[in-house]
Amino acid sequence: MIYIITGPSGVGKNTIINELGNIIDINFVVSHTTREIRENEIDGIDYHFVSLEKFQSMISNNEFIEFEEFNNNYYGTSIEELEKTKDRITILDLEIKGATNLLSNNEEYIGIFIDISNELLIERLHSRGHTEDFINSRMKLADSQRSNKEIFNYFIENIDLNTSVNQLVDIICTLEEI
Numbered sequence: 001m002i003y004i005i006t007g008p009s010g011v012g013k014n015t016i017i018n019e020l021g022n023i024i025d026i027n028f029v030v031s032h033t034t035r036e037i038r039e040n041e042i043d044g045i046d047y048h049f050v051s052l053e054k055f056q057s058m059i060s061n062n063e064f065i066e067f068e069e070f071n072n073n074y075y076g077t078s079i080e081e082l083e084k085t086k087d088r089i090t091i092l093d094l095e096i097k098g099a100t101n102l103l104s105n106n107e108e109y110i111g112i113f114i115d116i117s118n119e120l121l122i123e124r125l126h127s128r129g130h131t132e133d134f135i136n137s138r139m140k141l142a143d144s145q146r147s148n149k150e151i152f153n154y155f156i157e158n159i160d161l162n163t164s165v166n167q168l169v170d171i172i173c174t175l176e177e178i
Helices: 013-021 052-060 079-083 096-105 118-127 132-146 161-176
Strands: 002-006 064-070 073-078 090-093 109-115 154-157
Touching: 002 013, 002 096, 002 161, 013 090, 013 161, 052 064, 052 073, 064 079, 064 096, 073 079, 073 096, 096 109, 109 161, 118 132, 154 161
Parallel strands: 002 090, 002 109, 109 154
Antiparallel strands: 064 073
């Protein structure tokens, strides 16, 4: 089964997915992006970091199941990466627009929306060193993204990491009959 994990940027999706991988044998599909690599990220593990030209070439060649522009960068899930995980528990970490597009067109995906309070989200964005203008625009975007959460099969409020991971484990174990 393929699980789509999404939510506003900064809600802890990657942390939850990483912890999930310590508990359940999952296959994480590594997305492509045109954004700059951040400190502590590894190309091919966190993302496939590619140039805009390479990404556009992949779009022209129909190599993505979904892609989106977000914050002046492109993100996409390649068919090749998804095929590597076929017939296993597969996790996609997608931007909300891409997630909603896939969920509205395909019943084989399970959508899980992760969120946190506005106060905690602002605190996390500050801790990443973002400017007030950036944080304000990100908060407006988060409010807009939350309006689409009804399309998702499950909702996890990430108040506590262990609780959130356990909720995700419960969802997957129930659906996979593990």
